[in-house]
Amino acid sequence: TQLLEQSPQFLSIQEGENLTVYCNSSSVFSSLQWYRQEPGEGPVLLVTVVTGGEVKKLKRLTFQFGDARKDSSLHITAAQTGDTGLYLCAGGGGSGNTGKLIFGQGTTLQVKP
Amino acid sequence: DTGVSQDPRHKITKRGQNVTFRCDPISEHNRLYWYRQTLGQGPEFLTYFQNEAQLEKSRLLSDRFSAERPKGSFSTLEIQRTEQGDSAMYLCASSLRLAAQETQYFGPGTRLLVL
Numbered sequence: 001t002q003l004l005e006q007s008p009q010f011l012s013i014q015e016g017e018n019l020t021v022y023c024n025s026s027s028v029f030s031s032l033q034w035y036r037q038e039p040g041e042g043p044v045l046l047v048t049v050v051t052g053g054e055v056k057k058l059k060r061l062t063f064q065f066g067d068a069r070k071d072s073s074l075h076i077t078a079a080q081t082g083d084t085g086l087y088l089c090a091g092g093g094g095s096g097n098t099g100k101l102i103f104g105q106g107t108t109l110q111v112k113p
Numbered sequence: 114d115t116g117v118s119q120d121p122r123h124k125i126t127k128r129g130q131n132v133t134f135r136c137d138p139i140s141e142h143n144r145l146y147w148y149r150q151t152l153g154q155g156p157e158f159l160t161y162f163q164n165e166a167q168l169e170k171s172r173l174l175s176d177r178f179s180a181e182r183p184k185g186s187f188s189t190l191e192i193q194r195t196e197q198g199d200s201a202m203y204l205c206a207s208s209l210r211l212a213a214q215e216t217q218y219f220g221p222g223t224r225l226l227v228l
Contacts, residue, residue: 033217035219099144099210100158101217102158106153
């Protein structure tokens, strides 16, 4: 069974601080997505990484896919209150042709002014 | 905007009642997924369709759950004889499968509360 473990589960920081969220698995994924979810809404895709060692930047967010494609990290520089939300990593590329995603349990980020 | 839409957004029902949710995917997306998300957890896969064919069902999908996508466009998810444990957010996502890569776009979800 493929599992994704996210850490930390909760993070409360002051505006301007940096933070890193980790997503780890013992399984290899062909791709890994990061989503952000607001309360009462569906997840919104932030990025997809597919190549081991890949690094992608989205403004103040930096995403990295591990060399072995088993882990990923999300780093936010100078967090803002608008970054508050639930961050989810999701692995894709299971056996067969299925595109189903395996999600981590999420990291709830609160950025205080 | 022609994103994924879901209806209703909220549903409150009594235990034992049947409920049906609808998902309208992004047009021309050939894949449609259903996930369930409970408070404080990530979404869990329930089932998915490629066009009108239901290709995979999770063991989470008990006999009380049934999903359809009759014409390969919108989909419905029905829960019969609801139980309190069915209370959750039900999310629909659609994608266009091209080669080995696909990106899933999620709808806003239907939040179900079973009393």
